[in-house]
Structures are given as structure tokens and as C-alpha cells.
Amino acid sequence: MTAPTAVEARNVVKAFGQGEVAVRALDDVSVGIRRGEFFTLLGPSGCGKTTLLRLIAGFEAPTSGTILLDGRDITADPPNRRPINTVFQSYALFPHLTVAENVGFGLRMQGKPRAEIGNVTARMLALVRLEALAGRRVAQLSGGQQQRVALARALAPQPRVLLLDEPLSALDLKLRKEMQIELKRLQHETGITFVFVTHDQEEALTMSDRIGVMSAGRILQIGPPREIYTRPANRFVASFIGETNFLPARHAGGRVTLEAGGELAVEGGPEGQVTVAVRPEQVRLVPPDEPGALRATIRNLVYFGTDTHCHLALADGTEVVARLQSSASDDPGLEPGQPAGLRFAPGAVQLLGD
Amino acid sequence: MGRSFDVTSLPGVTFVAGLAFLALYAPIVTLVAYSFNDANAISVWGGFSFRWYEAAWANREVQSATARSLVIASAASVIATSVATMAALGTTRRAAFRGQTFIYVAINQPLMVPEIVTAVALLIVFASVKVATGYAGLGYLILAHSAFCIPFAYLPIRARLEGMDLSLETAAADLYANPWQTFRHVTLPLLAPGIVAGAMLAFVISLDDVVITEFVKSAGQDTLPTYMLGQMRRAITPEVNAISTALLGLTVALLTVFFLLTRKRG
């Protein structure tokens, strides 16, 4: 059984500017985020991720459409009346307050009693492991510490939904990995619904319960990471998440004929002019004369340690990349210029209509 | 950057700069030095003493002019700073609006209109108000000083507001602060150095004013600068040097605080 919807955007349109110069930052976006879920909005720069978060938080009003929280229309509520908190990309910590005062700010504005503010603040600081820094000014903290204060501050009032706008993008790689684990732990311990924004596909795949892939103001596909990766709905999703080989082809009656020559057996998928999408790790190298294999020539080999990327050219020059796992007995004896046969792992081929 | 244009490589630049500083500061240094002169004449050295400071300190007229100057400057800087704070909020914390540039110009108008014109205009208006109401107190001077101090208070406050990260106010709203709480707990504390700087600048500007004060004041309402001007017309005594030096000291102290408050943090 799926959990009930926590926050929902219904047919939301957001246009900036008017007339000729109007930008549709969001173009009829509908998405329901389930209670307790770690939901990620993934998409390239400028696709409207921040805009969607700002509409949910109430910093901006939609041009049309509705925002619902637990089934209630909150479109007209100002941000201070929405039990939704944000972790800002720039952290936006109050420089004139201490760490503890920052964390307690929301509760103080809600008029909570002093004792409760003290208790919750202490608990939140323990949650993000910053007890020792409670009395410090935020300017004296490192980037990672500021990040934790921002998290604790947004979690302290126990919002129904926590919005996180690329909270990790300012951190270096090592800290980023640590904070990814930390975020998952916090979400697990608090049970709060997280809406997380990133343009890093790996981050999205490893952290999310579900991902919404956005492009140019629209949500193209919503689903669990595995589904998004193995069954991308279209060419944009397939190319944005992970690497993919795209091969133009014709599909008629269960037979797919590649334009580069050769045939594939595929079940289902759109008919007519299609694109065959296959992940590099699903491409197998076989002897060139093996029956049914596609014929190709090795162009280039790039060694990555855990695997080797083998760039091949089909008969008409179309490039295909195969990712070959490095084995213990290294060096498979491949050389540029050698002929090779290609096979695609069964079930790994995806047909995309354009 | 090493090869970029450097004015000091032009011949004579350092010399001209030195000359300019000399022209600026030599008279002030002379003034300060002679304020400690024991002689009666204004430009003959007769040994070191605090004599003229004592004379000025004991002078009833100087006392009352000083008190009046301080009252007017304090009142004017409070009024000007309050108005300037509201004006700065009104011009930076809202969506851009038609006529915004015009508003900026209007607020800064006293910086551009010749002071003598403002003085004459105020004289005419206040004269008729005086006739109509019969009131002849310090209110006119306070009002006049407040008006021309507004742009001086406005500039540092607006600069501070514009330099402030808008996402802080967004964050406050996100954390359940209503607009008033946001102002009270986030905007105002962060704006405070700008407000204090604005108030100090306004105070110094008011303290120093001659032209408008001269036109607007009633009989017996001399401020320190207009008193000094009056003295100079009669007999020049080194007492004026002492008063000037004291005024200079106060101004330098206030402006030092101003620069400490407005300089970039970090």
C-alpha cells in the first residue's frame, strides 16, 4: 500500500515576466509526494527545480495551479503559515545569532516556551552532532558545519515537509558523501518527508525513494531510481541519467532493424522510427564471427581501474561504448583496429519513440 | 595585474599628490597648533597654553550655542535617521516600481540643490508659519536640519540594506516569522550598523551647518558655527581656534566610528 500524499502540485504553471519575454519556469507540473518519502527532483540547470520548491514553500505564487498539503489547498498561505521548512543552497544562516539561536529561531517565532526551545535545540544539535558548537557564531563554522546548522534549524520545528535545494553542492566530494549518508539517517530518524533537489544523477540514484526527472519546466518521468535507470521514458531521461548508447532503428512486428545494419529481437515498445537505447555495461564483446552478433571495429580503449571503456564503431560509423569490467587476469588482449562482435544483454534494450 | 596601468609611473604624480595633501591639511594643523597659543594675536606664537580653551569653556555664549548645537544635531539626526530608514526600506524591500529613479533623486535632492536656495525657501515658508502660529522655538531649526540630513543618513542605510542577503529574510519567513517579526529579529539587527552610521553622519552634518541655520534661526538662536561666524565679523580671537579644534576633535571621533561601522566586514 502506498503512503498518503504529503504535498502535491496540481497543474502548476509559473511564468516570469510578461508577453514576449515571459519565461515559463514551470509548465503544467503535477506531482504528488508521499508521506515519509525521500523524493528527489533531478534536472539540468534552469529546468525549474528551485522554482518548484519556492512555490511549495510559498516564497512565490503560481501563475496558475494549486499546491496542496495533506490534501488541503495552501496556495494562498504565506510561507510563515506553512508547516514546511527549507534548507537553502546558500544556507542563509543568521549571522547575528549563535548556532543554538539559529536552530531555535523557528520555535521562537512560533512562540514556544523557552524551556521547550532549549530542549528541542539541544536535541537537534545532538542529531547533527554539533553540541559542542552551540554558543558559536555561525561565521566561525566550516562549510560542512554550517550545512548541519541549516539542517538542524529547518528540522527543529518538525515540519510536515522538508525542502532541500542542492544542499550539498557547496561541499567537497568527501564531505558530500558523508552528508549524503547523514541526510538519509536524519530522514530515517525523523520520518519527515524530504523533497531534495540536485542536478547530480548519482546523488539522486543513491539517495532517493523516488525521483522526478525535470527538463525545461516539465516533469518527464517519476519513479524509483531503478525504474528511472532501466526504463527511461524518453531519450532525455536516458541520456541525463547515466551514459547510454543511442542507435537509430526501425521497429515493425517485433523486429528491430538498426540503420547501421543488423537486427535485434525486442519485446513491445513503439513501432516505426525508433531509437534503441542500451547502457554501456549491457554491451558484451563476442568473437566477430559469432552468429547474430553486430559487427564492429574497436576504435579506442580507456582504462578506468574498475572497468575499461571500449569505444567501437558499427559498419556505418555509429559509435557504441561498451563498459568491460576489469577481471583479475587483466588485459583481455584487445587492440584498437581489431574487429569485434557486439551483443546486448537480454532485456537490457529499450526502445524509445521520438 | 603587475603590468596594468599605475598612475604613480607618470612623472610628478607623487609630487602633486603631496602638494594636495599639504594644501588640505596644513591650514588645519596650523589652526590646531595656534589653538594652544598663549598670545592674544591670532598669528604670533607666544608659548603653549590651554588659555583659550578655558576662555571658551567659561564663555556663556559659547556654552549656550554649544548646547543648542547639540540639541539640534541630536534631534535632527534621530528624525532624519528614522525617516531615512523607512525610505531605505521602501526603496529596497519591495518589487521595482514605476518612478523608482525619480524617488531616489527626490530623496537625494538636498545634496544637489544649492544650500542657499533651500535656505531662502525655508526662510520664506517658516516666516509665514511663524506669523500664523506665533511659535518661534528651536523647532524650525530642528525641522530644517532634519530635512537636509535625510540623504546623508539614507545613503549608508540603503547601502547596508542592498548588501544584505535577501535570503535571510526569506529564511525568517520560512521559519514562521511574520513580516513584523522578520523585520524585528532579522532585518533590524543586521541593519543596525548602517543606522548608527547614518545617524552619526547626520549628526556631524547638522553640527557643521551654517548657511541654512543662519537663514532660519531667530534672534538668540545661535549654534556654534553661526556664533563663530558672528565672532569673526567683530574681533578675531584665538578662542575661535580653540572652539574649532574642539569641534574638529568631535567630528573626527564620530567619523572614525562611522568608517569602522561601514567598512566591509571580514
Ligand SMILES: Nc1ncnc2c1ncn2[C@@H]1O[C@H](COP(=O)(O)OP(=O)(O)OP(=O)(O)O)[C@@H](O)[C@H]1O
Ligand atoms: N525571479 C525570476 N525572474 C525571471 N526568471 C526567473 C526567475 N527565477 C527563475 N527564473 C527562470 O526560471 C527558470 C527556472 O529557474 P530555476 O531557478 O527554477 O532553475 P533550477 O532548475 O533551480 O536551476 P539550477 O540548477 O541552476 O539552480 C530559469 O530559466 C530561470 O531563468
Ligand SMILES: [Mg+2]
Ligand atoms: Mg536552483
